[in-house]
Amino acid sequence: MLRHRHFFKDHALRSQKLVQKIDLNEVYPCPTCRHRGTIQGITLTEAFGCDRCQQIYVIRDNGFGLEQLSGAHPYRRLWRWTGRQWRQYSQLPASSWLGLLIVIVTLLGIAGFLLLLSTSFRILAVLIAGLAVGALLTSRR
Incomplete structure (x- = not known):
């Protein structure tokens, strides 16, 4: 029984670490760019810009979410960073x-x-x- 509790506790800790906090000083791959662009912090703002597709993103959800500001989408496009790739998630207003x-x-x-x-x-x-x-x-x- 003690092994099972340890397993679930360890699994919960790993699942929390699947999403990492976004750092404005880091460079990340662009979540929407088809040209394999990179996003990096825009000076004096809390936003990111892509060097290829010119999309602009802001940090949301206490630093764990990235929201696309530009684009023709009626709903908010949101992503979370797993450490290797972006995972899109939705949040209805x-x-x-x-x-x-x-x-x-x-x-x-x-x-x-x-x-x-x-x-x-x-x-x-x-x-x-x-x-x-x-x-x-x-x-x-």
Whole structure:
């Protein structure tokens, strides 16, 4: 039993070391560059710049995350340094979690409402909802 505890403790320590703190004084490979560029600290800032693709990155998550500032991506692109390579991870902004929660609560409310209706009213409610969605989609064009 003592061996198992030692194994799990050792495994937890190793898994914490898979992600290393990013040092502004170091040079790293660019996480997005197709031209094998390197990123290094930009003088007098807490940012990195790539010497090939000109992307700019800032340090996030208390020094353990790297975020791409430039680019045409709607979501934040984040990486963590393992000591040998970058690992991309995602982090939804708080507004996305709130939106997701609102959608789930709305769908549950609609499902509960439909369960209370008789069969003929359910069909009518689904048809009206379909027409309303169709009208919304065509009015945006």
